Structure formats: structure tokens, C-alpha cells
Amino acid sequence: MTLLSLTGIESGPWITLLDGELPSEGDSIAVPIARLLEEGVSAFATAGALGAAVPTGTSFAELEEVVRSLTFVAIEFSAFGDGRGFSLAVRLRKDMGFKGEIRAVGPVMPDQAQFLLRSGFDSVEITDESRVGAFRVSLERFNEFYQTDYMGARSIAHARHGISQ
Amino acid sequence: MAKKIKGPQMILANRLDDGRVVFFTKDGGWNSDTVFAAYGEGETLEALLVEADKSAANNLIVGTELIGATIDGDQAYPSHIKHIMQAKGPSVRADLGYQVSADWERR
Amino acid sequence: MYAYDKFDRSLVDIRVAEFRDQVERRVKGDLTEEEFRPIRLMNGLYLQLHAYMLRVAVPYGTMSGDQMRRLAHIARKYDKGYGHFTTRQNIQFNWPKLSETPDILAELADVEMHAIQTSGNCIRNVTSDQFAGATADEIADPRPYAELLRQWSSFHPEFSFLPRKFKFAITGADQDRAAVKWHDIGLIVRKNDAGEIGFEVIVGGGMGRTPVIGKTIREFLPEKDFLSYQEAILRVYNEQGRRDNKYKARIKILVEAMGAEEFARQVEVEWEKIKDSHIDVPQEEVARIQAFFQPPELANQDATSAVTSEFAKKNFIFASWLQNNTNAHKVQGYVNITISLKPHGGIPGDASAEQMDLVAALSDEYSQSEIRVSHEQNLILPHVALKDLPAIWADLDEAGLGTANVGLLTDMIVCPGLDYCALANARSIPIAQAITKRFDDMKRLQDIGPIKVKMSGCINACGHHHAGHIGILGVDRKGQEMYQLLLGGSGAEDATKAAILGPGFDEHGIVDALEKVVAVYLGVREDGEEFLSTYRRIGAQVFKEAVYDAA
Numbered sequence: 001m002t003l004l005s006l007t008g009i010e011s012g013p014w015i016t017l018l019d020g021e022l023p024s025e026g027d028s029i030a031v032p033i034a035r036l037l038e039e040g041v042s043a044f045a046t047a048g049a050l051g052a053a054v055p056t057g058t059s060f061a062e063l064e065e066v067v068r069s070l071t072f073v074a075i076e077f078s079a080f081g082d083g084r085g086f087s088l089a090v091r092l093r094k095d096m097g098f099k100g101e102i103r104a105v106g107p108v109m110p111d112q113a114q115f116l117l118r119s120g121f122d123s124v125e126i127t128d129e130s131r132v133g134a135f136r137v138s139l140e141r142f143n144e145f146y147q148t149d150y151m152g153a154r155s156i157a158h159a160r161h162g163i164s165q
Numbered sequence: 166m167a168k169k170i171k172g173p174q175m176i177l178a179n180r181l182d183d184g185r186v187v188f189f190t191k192d193g194g195w196n197s198d199t200v201f202a203a204y205g206e207g208e209t210l211e212a213l214l215v216e217a218d219k220s221a222a223n224n225l226i227v228g229t230e231l232i233g234a235t236i237d238g239d240q241a242y243p244s245h246i247k248h249i250m251q252a253k254g255p256s257v258r259a260d261l262g263y264q265v266s267a268d269w270e271r272r
Numbered sequence: 273m274y275a276y277d278k279f280d281r282s283l284v285d286i287r288v289a290e291f292r293d294q295v296e297r298r299v300k301g302d303l304t305e306e307e308f309r310p311i312r313l314m315n316g317l318y319l320q321l322h323a324y325m326l327r328v329a330v331p332y333g334t335m336s337g338d339q340m341r342r343l344a345h346i347a348r349k350y351d352k353g354y355g356h357f358t359t360r361q362n363i364q365f366n367w368p369k370l371s372e373t374p375d376i377l378a379e380l381a382d383v384e385m386h387a388i389q390t391s392g393n394c395i396r397n398v399t400s401d402q403f404a405g406a407t408a409d410e411i412a413d414p415r416p417y418a419e420l421l422r423q424w425s426s427f428h429p430e431f432s433f434l435p436r437k438f439k440f441a442i443t444g445a446d447q448d449r450a451a452v453k454w455h456d457i458g459l460i461v462r463k464n465d466a467g468e469i470g471f472e473v474i475v476g477g478g479m480g481r482t483p484v485i486g487k488t489i490r491e492f493l494p495e496k497d498f499l500s501y502q503e504a505i506l507r508v509y510n511e512q513g514r515r516d517n518k519y520k521a522r523i524k525i526l527v528e529a530m531g532a533e534e535f536a537r538q539v540e541v542e543w544e545k546i547k548d549s550h551i552d553v554p555q556e557e558v559a560r561i562q563a564f565f566q567p568p569e570l571a572n573q574d575a576t577s578a579v580t581s582e583f584a585k586k587n588f589i590f591a592s593w594l595q596n597n598t599n600a601h602k603v604q605g606y607v608n609i610t611i612s613l614k615p616h617g618g619i620p621g622d623a624s625a626e627q628m629d630l631v632a633a634l635s636d637e638y639s640q641s642e643i644r645v646s647h648e649q650n651l652i653l654p655h656v657a658l659k660d661l662p663a664i665w666a667d668l669d670e671a672g673l674g675t676a677n678v679g680l681l682t683d684m685i686v687c688p689g690l691d692y693c694a695l696a697n698a699r700s701i702p703i704a705q706a707i708t709k710r711f712d713d714m715k716r717l718q719d720i721g722p723i724k725v726k727m728s729g730c731i732n733a734c735g736h737h738h739a740g741h742i743g744i745l746g747v748d749r750k751g752q753e754m755y756q757l758l759l760g761g762s763g764a765e766d767a768t769k770a771a772i773l774g775p776g777f778d779e780h781g782i783v784d785a786l787e788k789v790v791a792v793y794l795g796v797r798e799d800g801e802e803f804l805s806t807y808r809r810i811g812a813q814v815f816k817e818a819v820y821d822a823a
């Protein structure tokens with residue numbers, strides 16, 4: 001497994017907590033969102049960096065309840081076609097002002113790299129090492145975009161009229 | 166594997182390059198003409214399918230599908246209208262469907 | 273017409289390079305078919321019943337003579353010499369090779385065309401009024417807004433993997449020729465009391481297995497907020513649209529489940545948060561795009577043309593063509609011509625490379641090199657001088673394009689059906705051929721008058737059968753092709769869903785049944801009453817009795 005950083009922001013390795021498992025003191029841990037909501041953020045106070053493992057089906061309202069205590073969020077794609085993950089990342093940046101790392105976990109494709117980056121993801125967990133190269137190529141593919149995003153880039157429509165920021 | 170169909174079956178797929186509908190043949194290849202198509206039931210069919218799937222693994226064909234067959238002598242023909250259409254080409258462009266276009270086939 | 277600048281050009285060029293790379297990776301096995309499938313679909317490439325099929329976008333149905341010539345060239349070089357115009361105002365090629373598709377896309381990019389997002393679970397090609405910018409009954413040309421949508425929706429980072437496909441239609445006219453109420457989002461250009469341009473926003477329309485007429489969720493959206501509002505709708509849909517069942521994944525199901533009011537409320541909440549955040553383009557950009565759609569400068573012409581009237585007196589078919597296939601232009605002495613792609617006995621929507629070349633040449637000579645595609649699968653030459661009609665018709669007629677049936681019974685919308693489509697249950701083209709042969713009599717067709725027959729080869733309803741005055745739906749009954757008859761639909765501003773009349777028919781029975789329906793109408797219509805009005809007045813029962821009892 002390789003961790004590919006898209007933005008340079010990276011929280012380093014972490015452990016995804018299984019059900020019932022407790023963190024060792026100081027560990028960086030990703031806790032399944034359901035468990036975080038149920039047990040409360042304070043139950044994991046001994047952890048080092050605290051993150052949430054968030055399936056794409058999670059509503060942004062649920063995430064909002066705990067987001068202030070999180071250092072990072074791992075969005076878990078069930079399939080590459082599950083586009084809810086992109087909206088979740090957008091919500092984290094746009095509505096919650098989340099500044100920590102957002103990582104894509106699960107079967108995302110190299111060809112989605114720029115979509116991930118532009119929706120607010122910082123990194124991708126790549127299980128098939130042979131695909132790292134394709135991810136990197138895809139990340140550099142386009143350099144101008146038709147949409148203004150929530151990461152500060154203005155659209156081509158703005159660029160055409162000299163508006164860049 | 167697709168849903169279970171009773172009786173003899175043949176194996177249909179598309180060639181990866183031109184998308185053309187082809188049938189798994191008795192000599193282990195693929196051909197657009199049902200004349201050469203292999204068919205079988207039960208274990209014979211399972212064995213055929215294992216062979217056929219190797220072509221998918223080699224990125225030569227896609228979408229391997231088992232289809233119901235009608236047997237006449239030692240030849241198999243698709244039973245369902247959809248597969249008959251696939252074997253014959255569009256009924257409304259007999260002049261331009263692949264059924265008559267050997268040139269296009271070789272291109 | 274819109275012309276690419278360096279940004280647009282660079283994007284399509286990079287896209288072609290990207291797809292070339294993806295095809296290579298697929299052939300080598302670096303991409304699985306499962307992964308490659310959505311990629312090729314987002315580039316318009318399907319694996320169809322017989323082979324690959326490439327769907328090329330004709331954005332909002334407008335193209336140039338040069339672009340049409342390029343389509344003809346592609347048909348000849350990479351296909352089998354013909355193409356099929358669709359209800360999405362696109363064109364489909366039935367026989368491209370995977371390995372040659374990148375070359376086709378490069379040839380398209382060369383003339384500022386593409387196949388981007390003509391398929392896949394993303395925002396599809398935006399459709400519009402085929403007479404946009406050339407019709408008298410219009411508040412504003414909708415195409416600049418369609419172009420804004422095209423750009424905003426292309427490679428959208430957040431909305432490229434929606435629960436299901438997503439279709440926009442926009443019109444600027446009173447008369448709805450774009451079936452806006454049958455789309456995921458339908459937009460109608462409106463003017464408020466202050467004279468400002470805005471849009472009525474209609475959401476959740478759609479055909480398919482569950483036909484739904486869209487609901488207005490906003491009466492007036494100011495022009496400056498155009499895109500941010502669409503983004504809010506798409507976000508609510510992307511987050512909450514069903515993904516567990518593909519038949520329940522369209523936005524219409526979400527809107528029905530939530531209720532249009534609650535849906536609208538959630539959209540408004542989200543929109544409030546983003547409406548001034550530069551999702552919308554600067555005003556200068558709207559003006560820049562609008563400048564491409566300025567009405568052409570047309571020479572002064574008399575309101576009537578002696579040459580044309582004289583020729584019409586001598587030639588009945590031309591006179592019918594004049595009546596049916598042309599409509600009023602906003603400039604005196606000009607008309608828009610609809611070229612029928614529904615020759616009797618032919619394949620609805622198909623055009624040969626030679627026919628495409630001819631239309632391109634005629635557009636250069638007579639219509640400012642402009643061509644339109646209608647969702648009714650015909651081609652349009654806009655801005656044509658009345659006096660040029662006899663010459664144009666003669667050329668068209670010689671090429672098999674002179675059929676005078678636009679708006680009449682044989683001008684049917686027909687999907688490819690089981691002759692080409694992998695999802696089909698039954699063939700639709702041979703039924704269309706049988707019907708057009710049965711009614712191959714211009715006098716009879718004229719007498720029957722305006723009537724919209726629409727046919728689909730399966731429940732997916734690409735042939736808009738739910739919106740047909742008469743709809744025909746192909747079904748599979750134990751391996752037999754059968755056809756259901758529906759009556760009373762409309763795709764226009766008075767949109768209604770057609771209702772199934774009764775048990776289905778075989779391929780001969782359906783043609784007979786259609787004829788009986790027409791006979792009932794002819795028997796009971798009041799003076800000047802069109803088919804749909806008669807149906808709405810008398811209801812289904814009389815038709816039902818005539819069709820089923822006599823049998």
C-alpha cells in the first residue's frame with residue numbers, strides 16, 4: 001500500500017480502529033464515525049491525532065457533530081462510482097472549514113485523481129502499487145478548469161476576464 | 166456467470182477491439198459466425214466457459230455471456246430474439262450490417 | 273455560434289490525449305473492463321448490441337456546416353457511411369473500433385466537437401429549442417445559458433459520479449419544443465416585472481420506467497445566480513439520490529420521495545450558502561458568450577416570394593413541404609426549414625454521409641453555415657430566405673430528404689430498438705417503416721393533421737413514448753416482440769403522460785390499431801380540432817372500444 005499525497009498535507013500513518021478496539025496512548029487513530037458518534041469524542045482522548053473513518057453514505061450533518069475534534073478524515077469509498085465521497089469532502093472544506101487532511105480510501109481510480117484533489121482531498125491510499133504512476137500522471141493532466149472550486153481556484157470563466165483570486 | 170438457463174447453451178462475447186459480437190468456437194477461438202460455435206450443457210459447458218474466460222483475462226474479449234441455444238444437427242443457434250439479432254446484425258440494414266460486410270470485418 | 277478559445281481547445285485536446293492513454297491502458301490490461309466502462313461512457317463510447325457505438329455531442333443542437341462535413345467524413349472513414357440523430361440532439365455512429373476512437377475524437381476536436389459526457393452517470397449534453405435564436409416567440413436565446421451549463425458541467429470534480437445520468441433542457445420560447453418538463457432539470461427563460469432575465473426552474477421530470485412530469489421549484493432565478501443554483505440542486509441530489517437501485521436513482525424519485533417543497537427547501541438552504549461564492553461566472557463572461565449568438569445580419573426581403581408561391585401552385589409535395597416543414601422566422605421574408613429525416617419506409621433519424629454533406633453545402637449557401645438538430649430527430653436550416661425554398665427543396669428531394677411530413681403522423685420519434693440497442697425488448701424501426709408505408713399518402717397525412725407518434729423499444733423510453741399523442745412501447749412477451757399502445761401524452765408546455773390503452777399487439781396488430789385510433793379521431797373531431805384535443809375531450813374509452821371490440 002502506498003500513500004500518495006495530492007496537496008503535500010499529510011498526517012502520517014494512522015491505525016484504523018476496529019470495533020471494540022481501544023487505542024494505545026499517543027497513537028494516531030481513525031475511528032469509525034458511527035463509533036465516534038456513539039461513544040463520543042472524549043472516549044478517545046488518550047489518542048495522539050484523532051481522525052474519523054467515514055463511509056461515503058454518512059450525512060454531512062453527522063460529520064459536523066464531531067468535526068472540530070478531528071485532525072484528519074478518511075472517506076471510505078465503497079466503489080469508485082460512489083460520488084457521494086466527493087460531496088462529503090466539499091462539505092468538509094466549504095461548510096465546516098475543515099483544514100486537516102482528507103484522505104480517500106477504497107477503490108478509487110487513478111483517473112479520478114484530479115476530481116479528488118479539486119473536491120478537497122489531500123491524499124489517496126493506493127492498494128495496488130503498480131498504479132502509483134498512473135495516479136501521478138492523472139494528477140497533472142489538466143491545468144485549467146471550468147469550475148470555481150472551494151480550494152481557492154477560480155474558473156476559466158474568471159480567468160478569461162483576468163480574475164484569478 | 167449469468168443467470169442459470171436450462172438446456173444447451175453457447176457462449177457470446179464482444180471482441181475488445183471492435184466490439185463485434187462473437188461466439189466461442191469448437192476449436193477454442195472466437196468467431197462471428199454461429200456455424201463454428203461450441204455449445205454444451207452441464208460440465209461440458211463449465212469446461213468451455215473456463216476456456217472462454219481465458220480470452221477475457223487476456224484482454225481479447227469482454228462481457229462473456231451464456232446464452233440459450235437451439236441445436237440443429239451439430240450446429241447451435243441462439244434461441245432468444247436478442248441473441249438472434251446479435252448473430253444476424255440489424256434487420257433493417259442488411260446492406261450495411263456486418264452480416265454482409267466482409268471488408269469491414271478484415272479491416 | 274460559440275467558438276472555442278484557447279481554454280476550450282486545450283481542454284478537449286487534453287481529453288483526447290487522456291482517452292488515448294486510457295484505451296492503451298485498457299488494451300494492456302492496466303485498466304479492468306469494470307473501471308474502463310465508466311471512462312469510455314463519459315467519452316460517449318458504448319458497447320452496444322452488435323459493436324461499439326459512439327455518441328457525439330451536438331451541444332444544444334447547434335452546429336456549423338464544417339462540423340456536419342466532419343461528421344460525414346467520420347461516417348465514411350471510421351464507420352459504415354451513416355449516422356443516427358437522436359432525441360438528445362446528438363449523433364450516434366454504430367460501428368467504430370475502440371482503437372480508432374481516439375482518432376475520431378481528435379478529428380472532432382479539430383472542428384470544436386467532442387463526445388464528452390454523452391453517456392455515463394454525469395451531466396449529459398444540454399438540449400434546447402431547435403429554433404433558438406431564430407424564432408419569433410422567444411424571450412431570449414437560451415443557447416448562451418446552455419453553453420454556460422456545458423462548460424460548468426464538463427469534468428465537474430464533484431458531479432462526475434452521480435447516482436445516475438442527469439439531463440438538462442432549456443428553452444427561451446413560449447412554445448416548448450425542448451420537452452423541458454420531462455428532464456431532470458428543465459429551464460425556461462423568463463423576464464420579471466423589472467424586465468430582467470431569469471429562469472423558471474423545473475426539477476424531477478423524466479421518462480423511463482417511472483414517467484414523471486417535472487415540478488417548478490423556483491419561479492424566477494436571477495441570471496446572475498444561474499450556475500450556483502444548479503450546483504445546489506446537484507449537491508442535494510448527489511448526496512441523497514438513491515444508489516441501491518438503478519431504476520430508483522434518478523432525481524425524479526428523490527423529488528417524489530421528499531416532496532417537491534422539501535426538496536426545494538433543501539436546495540434553497542444550500543444555495544444561500546454558495547450563491548455569492550464565485551460559482552457563478554462574471555457578468556463579462558455571460559456577455560462574451562452571448563456575443564457568439566447574435567442574430568445574423570440578413571438582407572432585406574419581401575414578406576412573400578413570387579417564385580416560391582408559383583412553384584407551390586404547381587407542385588403539391590412542395591406546397592405541403594412549405595406548409596409543414598417551414599416555420600416563421602423573426603425576420604420578415606425568412607423561415608426556418610426542418611429537413612425531415614423520416615422518409616416513408618426509411619429509418620427515422622438516420623442520415624448517410626452524402627446526405628450530411630449535402631446539408632452542410634446547403635447551409636453554407638443558404639443558412640449562414642448553421643444547422644440544428646431537433647429532439648424530434650430532424651435537421652434544421654435556420655434563417656433561410658423564402659425565395660430560396662424551391663431550389664433548396666429540389667436539392668433535398670433529390671437526396672431523399674424532401675419528405676413533407678414534419679409534425680404529421682409519419683414524423684415519428686423512434687429509438688433504435690432491438691436493431692441496435694442492447695437494452696431493447698423489441699424492434700422499433702421496422703414498426704416505424706410499416707406505419708410510414710401504411711400512411712404513405714400526403715393528402716391523407718395532411719387531412720389527419722398535426723399528431724405526434726413516439727416509439728421506444730423498451731421501458732427506458734428513449735423514444736419518448738410517454739410524451740406521444742400516440743405512444744408505442746416495445747415489450748418482450750416470452751421471447752416475442754409485442755407492442756403496447758399509449759394515448760394522450762404531450763412533451764410540450766401542456767405536458768401530460770400518455771396512458772396505456774389496453775393489451776399489446778404483435779408487429780402487424782400495432783399498425784392496424786394505430787390506424788383504428790386515427791379513424792376514430794377523424795370520425796369525431798370537431799372543426800379544426802387536432803388529435804390531442806379530441807382525445808382530451810372524449811377520453812380513452814371510445815378509442816378502446818374501436819381498437820379492441822372490432823378485433
Ligand code: SF4
Nearest residue numbers: 687693696729730734
Ligand atoms: S428505449 Fe430502450 S430500446 Fe430504445 S434506445 Fe432506449 S434503451 Fe434502447
